[in-house]
Amino acid sequence: MKKEVKDTIIVELGNKLKEYPHFYVVDVTGLNAEQTSSLRRKCFGQGIKMVVVKNNLMLKALEASDVDFEALYPTLKGNTAIMFAQVANVPAKLLKEYKKEGIPALKGAYAEEGIYTGADKLDELAAIKSKTEVIAEIVSLLQSPAKNVVSALQSGANTIHGVLKTLGERPE
Secondary structure (H helix, E strand, O other), X not given: OOHHHXXXXXXXXXXXXXXXXXXXXXXXXXXXXXXXXXXXHHHHHOOOEEEEEOHHHHHHHHHHOOOOOHHHHHHOOOOEEEEEEOOOOHHHHHHHHOOOOXXXXXXXXXXXOEEEEOHHHHHHHHOOOOHHHHHHHHHHHHHHHHXXXXXHHHHHHHHHHHHHXXXXXXXX
């Protein structure tokens, strides 16, 4: 491969690192063409950009980045694919479907500004909540006390009305 082509690939990978806030380093050893194609279709359907890369080119793209990815350098061995995603836990959930087969296997990930290495981190990554999930949870928690107050006031109004009506009907 010519140096110009390599430089272009490194720049493209660097742009993807900037475009997508989360990425997973995945071992695709043992996947045949049909399985790889199937995995790509599933990734595309869930908004994941999967790119099979040469380890040295990805290493150079990581080194050129503003973020310190040094903990992920050892994961760049063997057949490697990178899964770029906008939502941190989507690739992990997809990889969990394949967990029984063991292929593809998680090597490492950069999700929610944290670095995870090793296949044992898959469950932890799948449990990460997306930004919208966290916001929805916070809104729900904030609405709960207000709903309780409104409900108490509404039931109290009925109770007060009932007491006043009873007192008004009572002979003196």
